Amino acid sequence: MNKPFDYLISLNNAGVERGDKWLVRGVDFGVQSGEIVTLIGPNGSGKSTTAKMALGVLAPTEGTATRRPKLTIGYVPQKIAIDWTLPLTVARFMHLTGGITKSDAEGAMTATGVEHLAKAEVRNLSGGEFQRVMLARAMARKPDLLVLDEPVQGVDFAGEIALYDLIQKIRDDLQCGILLISHDLHVVMAATDRVVCLNGHICCQGTPTDVASSDEYRRLFGARAATTLAVYEHDHDHTHLPDGTVRHADGTVTEHCHPEDGHHHHTEDATPPNKDEAHHVG
């Protein structure tokens, strides 16, 4: 069933050599439409290199990287530094690589909860705000393939869950393939269809449960992995919206979730509501 053209992108025994060192080697996997593939691995295991091969930014030294012709890609890189010399508002940044309409841009910004930041300068955003803006920009392109390099970095726990929910929603709405690189070895988002575990090569891949129970995974990550690969599963009786408010199952939106509700203490890390109001004034 896995004929090559079923894949949006596929890497075939691909590897990149720099100097005398292989950054990553023997990478074999693909991403299909509507599928979420998560790449995990320790620092320097070649996650970003693998993603760049998939994107076509890096040419593989050996093996092949194939992309479906006329593939629309949305990319959220790991880091973008915006210099002071560059006057760049969020609204302008949304149209950086072109091809999107104003209403697509506004829709995506509403979906990630950054519509109030349209006139803000990109370099003044907090880490979490910037990640959401980058995600909005990538999703507004209506991509066939979305590549996310550590999309939840700099985002607190509540924001992380909200972002993962959003990523899943993007997949459901656009039916695009998603290649997600995770900074966390021990936790992958619940909606992941396949986990690829890298350590200079592919050490194992499969469903999150397969990978968690594989010997290679345990050997690579040692004792801590004995706690097994946890999966983000959480109660959907309420959702933390990106602006820090909470939507409950009955559709009401409040500033906080009810303190007596047990496991919600993380809301104190979320953006305090008054900070957000300050944004609106400015």
Place this chain on the structure above:
Amino acid sequence: MLDDFFTRAIIAGVGVALVAGPLGCFIVWRRLAYFGDTLSHAALLGVAFALLFDVNLTLAVFVVAASVSLALLMLQRRATLSSDSLLGLLAHSALALGLVVLAFMTWVRVDLMSFLFGDILAVSVMDIAIIYAGGGIILGVLVMIWHPLFAATVNPELAEAEGMNPDRINVIFMLLMATVIAISIKIVGVLLITAMLIIPAATARRFAQGPEQMAVLAAVFGVLAVLGGLGGSLHWDTPSGPSIVVAATVLFLFSLTPLVRVFIKSGARSKA
């Protein structure tokens, strides 16, 4: 009207400023100031060749500047020396070679100062035609590649991943740089071209809310610097290039003063 040397200088200078401003924004954004210096120093070698082989000055400078920038691209790919060392090497060897070649040509009487610092007396109607034709091409191409060039400036990998071609755009950009240096050499001179690219753009940054706005403002500040500088040059009999750069610097210093906040605020309010 074109009989008057001062009018010709103003028309030529305004033409250079209109092109240098927008292009200079990219020099500032991409931190290419030293690259601009390298190309303009190499331009003196172009001047030497133009005199040696008796070809058009602008053409010779363009060919040398373009060759140097392509050589730099190739050397960078082999990356043995760091970029700034490579730039220094190319800049000063080209400048030195240019001076040596000029010195050998005992049969040519060259006013070296006019090439180093610009000479408004030297601007001919032909020069004006070259500046406006070259400048028109530069601005036309810049508008065409604006979006991919800007995207590649913000993040080359992002631009490439989403279907743009930053490598090709970079080569085009370097050729535009070589062109602007070729057309501005008579007005500002070899040593001060980079200032015309950078200072108006830096001045514009404080007033600009977006990249496009900054490009337009840089052109405006450049034109103001040319008018002020050439006026001063005529009045005090100073070389045109340094006078224009001094005027541009005065504008920049003015943009740093608290007075400017009044302008920025009132501008923002009228928009709201």
